[in-house]
Amino acid sequence: MRGGGLHFHFHLWLVFLFALTAASFGLGVENQSVRCIAAERRALLDFKKRLTVVENRLVSWTSEEEECCNWIGVGCDNSTGHVVKLDLDAMFTTGEIGSSLLELKHLSYLDLSSNHFHKIPDFIGSLSELTYLDLSGNSFTGFIPHQLGNLSRLLCLDFSRNSLSSFIPISFDNMPALQRINFEGNNLEGGIPKSLRNICNLKELNLNDNKLSGSLGVVIKNLSGCAKDSLEALNLARNRLTEALPDLSILSSLRKLSLSGNQLEGPLPVSIGKMSQLVLLDVSSNSLHDCWNKYMILTAINLENNDLSRIIPNSLGSLQTLESLRLRNTSLYGEIPQSLENSTALKLLDLGDNKLTGIIPPWIGERLNGLNVLHLRSNEFHGNIPSTLCRQQLLQVLDLSLNNISGDIPSCLNNLTAMAHLGSSMALIPLVGITYTVDFIGAIGINFHEHLLVVWKGFEREYGNTLGLLKSIDLSCNKLSGKIPRELASLQGLINLNLSRNMLRGSIIREISQLKSLDSLNLSTNNLSGEIPESMSELSFLSMLDFSNNNLSGKIPSSTQLQSFNATSYSGNPGLCGEPLRKCPGGEPPKMPNNGGNEGDEGLFEPLWFFIGMIIEFFIGFWGIFGSLMINRSWRYKYFQLVSKLTDWIKLTMALMMVKLQRKLRLKE
Numbered sequence: 009m010r011g012g013g014l015h016f017h018f019h020l021w022l023v024f025l026f027a028l029t030a031a032s033f034g035l036g037v038e039n040q041s042v043r044c045i046a047a048e049r050r051a052l053l054d055f056k057k058r059l060t061v062v063e064n065r066l067v068s069w070t071s072e073e074e075e076c077c078n079w080i081g082v083g084c085d086n087s088t089g090h091v092v093k094l095d096l097d098a099m100f101t102t103g104e105i106g107s108s109l110l111e112l113k114h115l116s117y118l119d120l121s122s123n124h125f126h127k128i129p130d131f132i133g134s135l136s137e138l139t140y141l142d143l144s145g146n147s148f149t150g151f152i153p154h155q156l157g158n159l160s161r162l163l164c165l166d167f168s169r170n171s172l173s174s175f176i177p178i179s180f181d182n183m184p185a186l187q188r189i190n191f192e193g194n195n196l197e198g199g200i201p202k203s204l205r206n207i208c209n210l211k212e213l214n215l216n217d218n219k220l221s222g223s224l225g226v227v228i229k230n231l232s233g234c235a236k237d238s239l240e241a242l243n244l245a246r247n248r249l250t251e252a253l254p255d256l257s258i259l260s261s262l263r264k265l266s267l268s269g270n271q272l273e274g275p276l277p278v279s280i281g282k283m284s285q286l287v288l289l290d291v292s293s294n295s296l297h298d299c300w301n302k303y304m305i306l307t308a309i310n311l312e313n314n315d316l317s318r319i320i321p322n323s324l325g326s327l328q329t330l331e332s333l334r335l336r337n338t339s340l341y342g343e344i345p346q347s348l349e350n351s352t353a354l355k356l357l358d359l360g361d362n363k364l365t366g367i368i369p370p371w372i373g374e375r376l377n378g379l380n381v382l383h384l385r386s387n388e389f390h391g392n393i394p395s396t397l398c399r400q401q402l403l404q405v406l407d408l409s410l411n412n413i414s415g416d417i418p419s420c421l422n423n424l425t426a427m428a429h430l431g432s433s434m435a436l437i438p439l440v441g442i443t444y445t446v447d448f449i450g451a452i453g454i455n456f457h458e459h460l461l462v463v464w465k466g467f468e469r470e471y472g473n474t475l476g477l478l479k480s481i482d483l484s485c486n487k488l489s490g491k492i493p494r495e496l497a498s499l500q501g502l503i504n505l506n507l508s509r510n511m512l513r514g515s516i517i518r519e520i521s522q523l524k525s526l527d528s529l530n531l532s533t534n535n536l537s538g539e540i541p542e543s544m545s546e547l548s549f550l551s552m553l554d555f556s557n558n559n560l561s562g563k564i565p566s567s568t569q570l571q572s573f574n575a576t577s578y579s580g581n582p583g584l585c586g587e588p589l590r591k592c593p594g595g596e597p598p599k600m601p602n603n604g605g606n607e608g609d610e611g612l613f614e615p616l617w618f619f620i621g622m623i624i625e626f627f628i629g630f631w632g633i634f635g636s637l638m639i640n641r642s643w644r645y646k647y648f649q650l651v652s653k654l655t656d657w658i659k660l661t662m663a664l665m666m667v668k669l670q671r672k673l674r675l676k677e
């Protein structure tokens with residue numbers, strides 16, 4: 009009996025447990041299903057009605073789907089069910105921003121960025137709970153509505169990349185919480201209203217690329233309320249600000265400052281030395297002259313395109329944190345001061361297009377061994393290339409062209425490990441990492457782009473985010489003599505090699521075929537002799553070749569892609585013959601001395617493999633860049649800014665591949 013009693017109890021427990029589970033389960037389901045509030049759902053449907061959505065990205069927004077909190081881009085408060093977030097970033101949407109949004113009384117996050125909206129509705133000032141408002145990358149024109157000033161809880165305001173004109177509204181005094189303002193890439197005019205000075209939490213102000221005018225001194229004065237102590241990043245680049253630099257040290261928290269591309273003149277004030285937080289200073293492309301004092305923890309200085317007309321000051325050497333020093337085209341003269349040897353953190357040193365003299369100091373190789381980019385192009389340096397440069401294991405871009413450098417090309421160049429690696433674009437992104445395009449505070453940070461002019465294939469190209477892809481040596485237009493060192497052939501990652509206009513002699517090294525990534529090779533106007541090595545045919549990625557004006561002789565190897573280059577690539581070599589130049593005397597049939605019986609088979613399949621290889625190459629490169637965009641959220645915000653650059657890159661890559669393919673196919677005919 010006892011056993012039976014136990015049994016009974018046990019059953020009772022089971023039933024009870026089951027009921028309890030079912031009840032709680034049911035409750036849970038019920039709570040989930042009623043989250044969406046009917047009025048807000050109607051408002052969203054009404055909002056959708058006024059939109060034209062290409063590709064129907066808002067497919068989940070239907071009257072059938074009850075739970076609007078699960079609709080794409082919609083976020084609800086877990087406890088109240090109110091819609092608090094609307095994220096319609098890049099939905100390919102156009103049409104009218106309907107006032108039904110006002111029904112969403114608890115909306116605090118609104119992101120309509122990267123769509124095609126045209127008009128900022130006035131009612132936006134009545135969405136009083138908003139903390140985050142991103143309308144960037146649309147086609148908004150006209151005024152910034154002054155009603156915005158009523159959004160007293162707003163933290164982030166991003167209207168960048170539109171076509172807004174008019175003045176910055178003065179109604180901002182009522183926005184105490186505001187931390188970030190981004191109006192980059194519009195057509196805003198006038199000055200910066202005084203009302204901004206009262207935004208005591210303002211950390212970032214980005215007005216890059218507008219038409220703002222007036223005296224910088226007044227701008228700074230207008231900002232110097234409590235905002236002057238909170239501001240960490242100020243980007244006023246590419247506007248029309250005038251007059252001399254004022255005392256900027258009153259902006260006591262400032263970390264990044266760009267005044268590039270304005271009409272500023274006069275000296276850099278000594279007070280900049282007092283800005284102990286400053287890490288990035290870009291005053292390039294102004295009319296500043298004379299110079300600087302001892303900056304503190306600066307990591308990047310850009311003074312490009314200013315007429316400084318002076319020697320490089322010794323005091324720069326005290327900047328031991330400096331990672332990027334750009335003094336291109338600043339009329340500098342004299343020698344590179346030894347004090348710079350203490351700037352051991354340098355990754356990018358660009359002293360190109362100046363009148364610097366003396367030798368290339370050996371300590372550059374010994375002390376500055378974190379350099380990724382060394383640009384000494386177009387100066388008056390003489391002497392040898394110091395062999396210590398070979399210690400630059402991270403060097404990717406070496407440009408010593410247009411100087412008066414003599415002696416041999418050092419044979420230790422194979423020690424430049426970064427160039428010896430066939431690294432994928434992914435692995436190279438870290439160089440772009442020094443670009444500071446990645447924000448230092450949160451999502452809609454200010455962009456300070458690092459870029460570099462590189463001469464590649466005869467064009468001066470500006471490399472921004474694709475800089476990391478480039479591995480290049482340019483020693484052209486110097487007085488280098490001796491032979492091309494064999495060791496150069498170990499630099500397998502090299503994409504561009506320009507040794508033109510020197511006095512190099514000897515033959516073209518046979519090992520050159522090991523430079524498998526080479527896209528562009530210019531050996532013109534030297535005194536190279538001997539035959540073109542047969543192995544050159546293995547350089548399948550070569551799209552530009554110039555051997556002109558040397559002393560090369562013999563027959564251009566045939567049945568290779570070497571025939572697809574213009575005859576001008578070989579001209580000025582009296583002893584050279586064969587396609588695409590005149591026929592060789594002796595009239596031997598143009599058949600490559602090949603040791604293959606199965607040549608025909610290879611010939612048949614090669615184009616296919618070549619084509620497949622190219623597609624793979626393209627996608628590796630493509631995902632190298634896009635992959636990182638997807639991974640990193642803050643990068644995604646940059647997506648639409650990047651797009652134009654990326655499409656350029658894709659176009660370039662595609663064009664290169666088409667040329668290669670055409671050449672390959674032409675050869676097969």
Ligand SMILES: *[C@@H]1O[C@H](CO)[C@@H](O)[C@H](O)[C@H]1NC(C)=O
Pocket residue numbers: 035036039
């Ligand atoms: C379910 O919703 C009711 C109010 O609608 C609430 O009181 C209850 O705590 C919710 N239960 C759970 C498990 O969230």
Ligand SMILES: *[C@@H]1O[C@H](CO)[C@@H](O)[C@H](O)[C@H]1NC(C)=O
Pocket residue numbers: 085086
């Ligand atoms: C709401 O719930 C989701 C998952 O159900 C969770 O990720 C999110 O953090 C919650 N939000 C809040 C404000 O609790």
Ligand SMILES: *[C@@H]1O[C@H](CO)[C@@H](O)[C@H](O)[C@H]1NC(C)=O
Pocket residue numbers: 130131133134155158
């Ligand atoms: C903004 O606030 C002012 C008062 O400060 C008020 O007169 C105006 O109607 C408000 N505008 C909107 C769009 O709410």
Ligand SMILES: *[C@@H]1O[C@H](CO)[C@@H](O)[C@H](O)[C@H]1NC(C)=O
Pocket residue numbers: 178198199200201202203221222223224226227230
């Ligand atoms: C300074 O602020 C005043 C008042 O807001 C404004 O009229 C003027 O245009 C501003 N000047 C500059 C140079 O920003």
Ligand SMILES: *[C@@H]1O[C@H](CO)[C@@H](O)[C@H](O)[C@H]1NC(C)=O
Pocket residue numbers: 313314315337
């Ligand atoms: C060099 O700087 C000057 C101003 O100092 C500018 O006028 C010129 O256009 C710049 N040259 C290049 C090639 O950018």
Ligand SMILES: *[C@@H]1O[C@H](CO)[C@@H](O)[C@H](O)[C@H]1NC(C)=O
Pocket residue numbers: 325346347348349350
């Ligand atoms: C480099 O720094 C060291 C120690 O900080 C100092 O002794 C030396 O004089 C500096 N070199 C130059 C050239 O300024």
Ligand SMILES: *[C@@H]1O[C@H](CO)[C@@H](O)[C@H](O)[C@H]1NC(C)=O
Pocket residue numbers: 395396398399420423
């Ligand atoms: C090149 O690298 C090797 C091994 O890392 C080293 O022994 C040699 O000294 C280096 N040569 C130069 C000139 O730096």
Ligand SMILES: *[C@@H]1O[C@H](CO)[C@@H](O)[C@H](O)[C@H]1NC(C)=O
Pocket residue numbers: 388390412414
């Ligand atoms: C280049 O160097 C040679 C000696 O090597 C010298 O005679 C000549 O004047 C230099 N040219 C320039 C422009 O410095």
Ligand SMILES: *[C@@H]1O[C@H](CO)[C@@H](O)[C@H](O)[C@H]1NC(C)=O
Pocket residue numbers: 409410463464465466467484485506508528529530552
């Ligand atoms: C090589 O350098 C010369 C002179 O600097 C330049 O004219 C030429 O365009 C460059 N060629 C390539 C392929 O970069």
Ligand SMILES: *[C@@H]1O[C@H](CO)[C@@H](O)[C@H](O)[C@H]1NC(C)=O
Pocket residue numbers: 465466484485508509530531532533552553554
């Ligand atoms: C190669 O360099 C020479 C001079 O350095 C230049 O004139 C020529 O245009 C370059 N070749 C190509 C194809 O860019």
Ligand SMILES: *[C@@H]1O[C@H](CO)[C@@H](O)[C@H](O)[C@H]1NC(C)=O
Pocket residue numbers: 511513514535537559
């Ligand atoms: C080129 O090299 C040959 C020997 O290979 C030499 O006779 C000739 O003088 C050199 N020409 C120049 C201009 O250096």
Ligand SMILES: *[C@@H]1O[C@H](CO)[C@@H](O)[C@H](O)[C@H]1NC(C)=O
Pocket residue numbers: 574575576
């Ligand atoms: C070869 O170069 C010459 C002169 O630069 C040009 O006129 C000609 O069109 C080119 N030919 C081809 C096939 O590209």
